Amino acid sequence: MKYRISTEQGDVIVDSDVIATYAGTVAMECYGIVGMSSVSMKDGLSKLLKREHLANGINVTIEDNKISMDFHVIVSLGVSIAAVTETLIETVKYKVEEFTGAEIERINVYVEGVRATD
Numbered sequence: 001m002k003y004r005i006s007t008e009q010g011d012v013i014v015d016s017d018v019i020a021t022y023a024g025t026v027a028m029e030c031y032g033i034v035g036m037s038s039v040s041m042k043d044g045l046s047k048l049l050k051r052e053h054l055a056n057g058i059n060v061t062i063e064d065n066k067i068s069m070d071f072h073v074i075v076s077l078g079v080s081i082a083a084v085t086e087t088l089i090e091t092v093k094y095k096v097e098e099f100t101g102a103e104i105e106r107i108n109v110y111v112e113g114v115r116a117t118d
Contacts, residue, residue: 001015001016001060001061001062002014002015002016002062003016003019003062003065003067003100003102004065005100005101014100016060016061016062017055017060019060019067019069019096019099019100020055020058020059020060020069021055022095022096022099023058023060023069023071023092023095023096024036024055024057024058026091026092026095026096027058027071027073027088027091027092029091030084030087030088030091030092031079031084031087032075032076032079032080032083032084032087033073033074033075033076033084033088034073034074034075034076034114034115034117035057035073035074035115036056036057036058036071036072036073036074037057037072037073037074037112037113038056038057038072057071057072057073058070058071058072062102063105065102065103066102066103066104066105067096067100067102067103067104067105068104068105068106068107068108069092069096069104069106069107069108070107070108070109070110071088071092071107071108071109071110072110072112073085073088073109073110073111073112074111074112074113074114074115075111075113075114075115076114076115076116076117077114077115077116077117081111085109085111088107088109089107089109092104092107093107
């Protein structure tokens, strides 16, 4: 799926993978987020993704030039999940809308695990 920006000079097409990568980078800057998670549908196990594969933990859908995202995250042990996810949603919504000029319709956060951090 692609997001389309129309200008006087022509159209700009932004691939959903670009949006997912940017959103993953923004999410990693949020306090309490340890990383993105890849969920194996075969056995239901979650796996912490390396920085270069952050987009694999985010599903981006674009309909009518509106963006929806599903984040699969691992949070830090001992933090408030509600506070961390609220910060994640607000930060990603603001920064991705600023980056793309698109409206963010929905952000869903799936907490796939917790991890102790140093």
